[in-house]
Amino acid sequence: MTNREELNIALIGFGTVGSGVARILSTQAENIAVRAGRPVRLRRVVVRDLCKSREHLPADVTVSTDLQDVISDPEIQLAVQLIGGTDPAFDYMTRLLAAGKDVVTANKALLYLHGETLFRQASDQQRTIGFEAAVAGGIPIVSAVTQALTGNQILSLEAILNGTSNFILTHMLDDDKTYDDVLKEAQSLGYAEADPAMDVDGTDAAQKLSILTQLAFSTRVPLESFVKQGIDGLELLDLQVASDLGYKIKLLATSRLNDDQLEMSVQPTLIRADREIAKTDGADNIVAVRGDAVGMTRFSGAGAGQLPTASAVVADIIDYATGRTAVTFESVLRTLAQPDRTVQPPGELSRRCYLRFTVDDRPHVLADVADVLGRNGISISSVHQEETSDDSAARNGSARLVIMTHRTTEGNLRAADKEIGQLSSIQGTSIRLPVAD
Amino acid sequence: MTNREELNIALIGFGTVGSGVARILSTQAENIAVRAGRPVRLRRVVVRDLCKSREHLPADVTVSTDLQDVISDPEIQLAVQLIGGTDPAFDYMTRLLAAGKDVVTANKALLYLHGETLFRQASDQQRTIGFEAAVAGGIPIVSAVTQALTGNQILSLEAILNGTSNFILTHMLDDDKTYDDVLKEAQSLGYAEADPAMDVDGTDAAQKLSILTQLAFSTRVPLESFVKQGIDGLELLDLQVASDLGYKIKLLATSRLNDDQLEMSVQPTLIRADREIAKTDGADNIVAVRGDAVGMTRFSGAGAGQLPTASAVVADIIDYATGRTAVTFESVLRTLAQPDRTVQPPGELSRRCYLRFTVDDRPHVLADVADVLGRNGISISSVHQEETSDDSAARNGSARLVIMTHRTTEGNLRAADKEIGQLSSIQGTSIRLPVAD
Numbered sequence: 091m092t093n094r095e096e097l098n099i100a101l102i103g104f105g106t107v108g109s110g111v112a113r114i115l116s117t118q119a120e121n122i123a124v125r126a127g128r129p130v131r132l133r134r135v136v137v138r139d140l141c142k143s144r145e146h147l148p149a150d151v152t153v154s155t156d157l158q159d160v161i162s163d164p165e166i167q168l169a170v171q172l173i174g175g176t177d178p179a180f181d182y183m184t185r186l187l188a189a190g191k192d193v194v195t196a197n198k199a200l201l202y203l204h205g206e207t208l209f210r211q212a213s214d215q216q217r218t219i220g221f222e223a224a225v226a227g228g229i230p231i232v233s234a235v236t237q238a239l240t241g242n243q244i245l246s247l248e249a250i251l252n253g254t255s256n257f258i259l260t261h262m263l264d265d266d267k268t269y270d271d272v273l274k275e276a277q278s279l280g281y282a283e284a285d286p287a288m289d290v291d292g293t294d295a296a297q298k299l300s301i302l303t304q305l306a307f308s309t310r311v312p313l314e315s316f317v318k319q320g321i322d323g324l325e326l327l328d329l330q331v332a333s334d335l336g337y338k339i340k341l342l343a344t345s346r347l348n349d350d351q352l353e354m355s356v357q358p359t360l361i362r363a364d365r366e367i368a369k370t371d372g373a374d375n376i377v378a379v380r381g382d383a384v385g386m387t388r389f390s391g392a393g394a395g396q397l398p399t400a401s402a403v404v405a406d407i408i409d410y411a412t413g414r415t416a417v418t419f420e421s422v423l424r425t426l427a428q429p430d431r432t433v434q435p436p437g438e439l440s441r442r443c444y445l446r447f448t449v450d451d452r453p454h455v456l457a458d459v460a461d462v463l464g465r466n467g468i469s470i471s472s473v474h475q476e477e478t479s480d481d482s483a484a485r486n487g488s489a490r491l492v493i494m495t496h497r498t499t500e501g502n503l504r505a506a507d508k509e510i511g512q513l514s515s516i517q518g519t520s521i522r523l524p525v526a527d
Numbered sequence: 528m529t530n531r532e533e534l535n536i537a538l539i540g541f542g543t544v545g546s547g548v549a550r551i552l553s554t555q556a557e558n559i560a561v562r563a564g565r566p567v568r569l570r571r572v573v574v575r576d577l578c579k580s581r582e583h584l585p586a587d588v589t590v591s592t593d594l595q596d597v598i599s600d601p602e603i604q605l606a607v608q609l610i611g612g613t614d615p616a617f618d619y620m621t622r623l624l625a626a627g628k629d630v631v632t633a634n635k636a637l638l639y640l641h642g643e644t645l646f647r648q649a650s651d652q653q654r655t656i657g658f659e660a661a662v663a664g665g666i667p668i669v670s671a672v673t674q675a676l677t678g679n680q681i682l683s684l685e686a687i688l689n690g691t692s693n694f695i696l697t698h699m700l701d702d703d704k705t706y707d708d709v710l711k712e713a714q715s716l717g718y719a720e721a722d723p724a725m726d727v728d729g730t731d732a733a734q735k736l737s738i739l740t741q742l743a744f745s746t747r748v749p750l751e752s753f754v755k756q757g758i759d760g761l762e763l764l765d766l767q768v769a770s771d772l773g774y775k776i777k778l779l780a781t782s783r784l785n786d787d788q789l790e791m792s793v794q795p796t797l798i799r800a801d802r803e804i805a806k807t808d809g810a811d812n813i814v815a816v817r818g819d820a821v822g823m824t825r826f827s828g829a830g831a832g833q834l835p836t837a838s839a840v841v842a843d844i845i846d847y848a849t850g851r852t853a854v855t856f857e858s859v860l861r862t863l864a865q866p867d868r869t870v871q872p873p874g875e876l877s878r879r880c881y882l883r884f885t886v887d888d889r890p891h892v893l894a895d896v897a898d899v900l901g902r903n904g905i906s907i908s909s910v911h912q913e914e915t916s917d918d919s920a921a922r923n924g925s926a927r928l929v930i931m932t933h934r935t936t937e938g939n940l941r942a943a944d945k946e947i948g949q950l951s952s953i954q955g956t957s958i959r960l961p962v963a964d
Binding site: 110114118121122124125126127222228229230233234237238239240241242243366369381382383384385386387388389390391392395397398400401402403404405407408409412413414417418420421424425428 | 547677827828834840849
C-alpha cells in the first residue's frame, strides 16, 4: 500500500508559514520519514521576490518566481500552496490541479470563496486537497470532524476561531484598557495585522465557521446567510458589566442543529464564566463539538502562528505521503455531496440578549426604552444603570443603560433597534449581544 | 481505492459498549455509509449468555456463544473485540488475527499487557488493530498523537485519564465530603465500579499513559518503571489546603522528555487552579499535548461511558471501512519499531512537593520533621499547621502539619519518608504529592 519512494514536494509561497514548514521538514526529517513511511523532500519553492533572504531553506532547494517550474517538474507530486488571499492563489491552485499535482493549503479565504470549484476540479482529476491548517491552525479540528467523530450526528459546534479578537477581548478586561489601546498593543506584538478589519469584524471567524459547518453538516452556508458581528463596537464597560453578571464576552462562532435547521452566527457573546469556552484566553482558539454519541468534546490550542500552522501543514503532508489523504478526501467529497440542510433565517434566531445604550441622564428614558421593547414582544429580565467613569460622557449628562432580556427573536430585536434609534434620549451607538445558553 | 462492497462486522461481547456500538450503527447507518464509502453491516454477535435480552440488536444479527462462528464465517472481515480483562480476550484476539480477521478493540488492559505480541502478530499476518477507544473514550487522542501531531516532536503529555478518580476528587472538594462518601455516591451513580481498585489506585490511568507514551515517544514503559500513586490516601483536608494555596489536586498522568530521558508518573498532583487541566472536573478526561511546533494543544471530553466509547469504536470501524486503518496501523508499527528512549529512574524525579503529616500536638514536632527534611537535602518553602476539625483527631491531641518543599528528588523524599515514619511524634499515614510546574 505504501509507496516507499521519497515524496518530492514544492512550497508555493515562502512567508511566515512557509519557512515554518521548511524548518519542521528539516529538523524533524527522520521522525517524519518514520511516520510517513518514506522521506519527504522539499525540492522547489516558488516566491515573489528572489532577493529576499530565506531562513530554513536547505541549499539543494530550487527557488524560482514561476509556478510553471513546479508544474512542469514531473518529480513534484505535492504542492503546498501557502499564498494568502485569492489572487493569484486561486489561479495557482487550478493550474496545479490541472497539471496533476495534489495540493495542501492553509488558505481559509480561498477555500471559503472557491472551495466548491476547487474540490470539484480535484475530484474530476482524481487529485486531493489537504486543508487541516486552514481552520484553527495547529488544532486538528478538520480531522476530528471528518474522521474521529464520524460515528456521530454532530449537534453543535461552538468555537473561538479568531485569535486576534480573543487576544483583544482578554486584554481589555484583564488590563482595564480600551479597545483601541489593546488593538495597538496587539499590532505591535504581532497578534494583529496592520489592517485588522477581517479579524475584528468577524469575517475571518465566519469563513472558518462556514468551512467547519460544511464538513460537519454537509451544508454550504455563505456569510450573507447568517448573523456576523465583530468585536469592534465593544467597550470596556460591556466586558466589565458582563463580568459582574457572571459572564465573559467572547467572539463566539456557533453552528447548531435546531429542529433539523442549522442555526448559525458569529457574534460577541456572553458566556457563563465557568464554561470552558469562556476560560479560553489570549490568542488561543477552542472548538467545542457536541455529538449525539460522544457528548461534548473540546479541542484547544494555538489557532494561528508560524509553527502551529506549519505543524498542521506538515501533518497534511505526512497524511498525503502515507496515502491517508486520498481516502479522507474521497470521504469528504461524499459528505459534501449530501443534500444541504435548511439554514434558519437570521430573524428567527432566538436567544437571550444583552443590550447597552448610552442615554440622556434624565427621567423617563428607561420607560421609553422599556416601552419599545415591550411593544416588540421583548421581555426584560434585568436592568443595570452604570455610573459612567467616562468624563466626556458625564459632562454630556449621559448614562449607560444595560438591559438583559429574556429569550426573544433576532427579528423582534431588529424591529426594536429601529424604534429605539429614533428615540431622542438615545445618544450614539447602542450595542446588542446574544447570551449563550 | 475504496471497496464499495458492504463491510460485514462482528461484535465480540455485547455489554454496555457493545450495545452502544450496535445502537450507533443502526441509528447512524446512512451517515456512516457516506463517511465510510460503503454500508457497514453488523452480522454476528458473540456473547457469554444467550438468554440475556439485548437492546439495539437488529433481528437479522446472528447471536452465538462460540467465537468459532465468527472465525469460520468468511463474510466477516472485521471483529470488534469488546470483552474486558485479558482472559479470554487475549486468546480471542489471537484466534481472530490468525483467522485473517482485522480487529478493533476498546480493551486498554489487553493492549497494555499484550499489545506487543498482538501488534507483532497483526503485522506478520498483514492484519490491523484499531484501538482509538482504548484510551480516553470519546476523545480522539490516539489519532491526534498518531496522525494530526506527527509533524512535531512531542515534548510532553499531561493528562487526566481516569474519570472515576476525577469525579471523586471534584465532588469531595465541591460537596465537602470524605473520600468514602463520594466513592459510595460514585458507585451508586455508575461512575465507579463495585470494585474500584484499578481506578482509584492509579493502575487504569497508568496503563493508558503507558499506551500513549508508546505512541508519542515510541517507548514501551511498564508500570513498574514509573511512580504510580492513587487517590485512595487523600483526605478532604488535602484538597482544601491545596485549594487555599491556589491549587487543585488531580490524578495527573505525565510523560515528559527531559534531557532526552522520559520522565513519567501517575500521581495526585497539585496543579495551579488557573490551568486548564485543573479546571477539568467531574468524570471528564483531558489530554494536554505539548509539541515542539504546535505548542500546547488540549483535547477533552468524556473519557468513558457507553456512547462516548462507542463513538470511538465506530470511528475505528469507519476508518477500517475506508482503508485509513491499514495506512495508520503501518505508520504506528514503524513508530513502535524505533529505538526506545531511556526512562528516568523514579528516584531522580525532581519536583516541588506537598507533604501532610498527622502529628502529636506538642512542642518540637515541627523541629523534628524539619530536621529530617534538612538532613536529606529537602528545603522547605512554606509550613501550614491546620486546625483539625476532626473530633477524634482533636481528642487524640493531634494536628495536621502541611509542608510545601522546594524542588527536590523523589530519592531524597523516600529517604526522608523512612526517617519521618520512625519519629515517635508522627501518627498514622503521611501523604506526599508532587506540585506541577
